[in-house]
Amino acid sequence: xxxxxxxxxxxxxxxxxxxxxxxxxxxxxxxxxxxxxxxxxxxxxxxxxxxxxxxxxxxxxxxxxxxxxxxxxxxxxxxxxxxxxxxxxxxxxxxxxxxxxxxxxxxxxxx
Amino acid sequence: xxxxxxxxxxxxxxxxxxxxxxxxxxxxxxxxxxxxxxxxxxxxxxxxxxxxxxxxxxxxxxxxxxxxxxxxxxxxxxxxxxxxxxxxxxxxxxxxxxxxxxxxxxxxxxxxx
Numbered sequence: 557x558x559x560x561x562x563x564x565x566x567x568x569x570x571x572x573x574x575x576x577x578x579x580x581x582x583x584x585x586x587x588x589x590x591x592x593x594x595x596x597x598x599x600x601x602x603x604x605x606x607x608x609x610x611x612x613x614x615x616x617x618x619x620x621x622x623x624x625x626x627x628x629x630x631x632x633x634x635x636x637x638x639x640x641x642x643x644x645x646x647x648x649x650x651x652x653x654x655x656x657x658x659x660x661x662x663x664x665x666x667x
Numbered sequence: 668x669x670x671x672x673x674x675x676x677x678x679x680x681x682x683x684x685x686x687x688x689x690x691x692x693x694x695x696x697x698x699x700x701x702x703x704x705x706x707x708x709x710x711x712x713x714x715x716x717x718x719x720x721x722x723x724x725x726x727x728x729x730x731x732x733x734x735x736x737x738x739x740x741x742x743x744x745x746x747x748x749x750x751x752x753x754x755x756x757x758x759x760x761x762x763x764x765x766x767x768x769x770x771x772x773x774x775x776x777x778x779x780x
Contacts, residue, residue: 589768591771596774596776597773597774598671598758598771598772598773598774599710599758599760599771600771601768601769601770601771604767604768606766644710646710648766654712654715654723655712655769656712657709657710658709660709660710
């Protein structure tokens with residue numbers, strides 16, 4: 557079965573700093589999804605990547621899927637307190653839309 | 668659209684009691700998913716439906732868990748009897764088609780004492 561490892565598990569950054577979160581898969585990624593979760597709330601969809609080398613951006617968040625399709629990174633530029641939360645990557649290993657998720661990365665932004 | 672709706676938002680029950688969680692997916696979405704989130708195990712898929720038909724229930728932990736989708740706008744997840752280890756946040760999500768993002772509800776926080 558496919559497993560996703562996220563790193564780091566948590567990080568604290570100063571407001572205005574850039575940061576990167578990684579998601580590494582044990583198998584080829586056919587679809588990689590990034591979500592954000594705030595405590596006590598559901599997951600908010602951020603971006604979906606499918607093709608090797610693909611890169612997408614939404615506001616100050618950029619996600620990439622590497623060429624070999626086994627790793628994705630999420631980069632936040634000029635972090636703000638509103639970026640704080642838990643970021644989860646989810647993937648389907650080619651089995652339709654049955655997703656497995658990483659353990660999540662807890663982001664805190666100090667103002 | 669109101670998004671995925673779940674009820675109740677919080678449920679506290681005693682061990683041995685029956686618990687029913689409810690979900691209304693986004694209108695027009697053909698896929699519905701039930702997940703469970705705990706600190707120890709993270710976010711796990713329990714079961715998912717396509718056009719009201721259960722497709723994969725391999726994540727359902729035990730026979731105590733059952734899920735139904737009687738129509739396109741309603742699904743239930745039932746635990747009978749409940750146990751303390753069932754305490755978790757249960758999410759429902761829906762998706763418009765097979766390869767697409769899933770939209771999550773706010774979750775039901777279940778506490779079994």
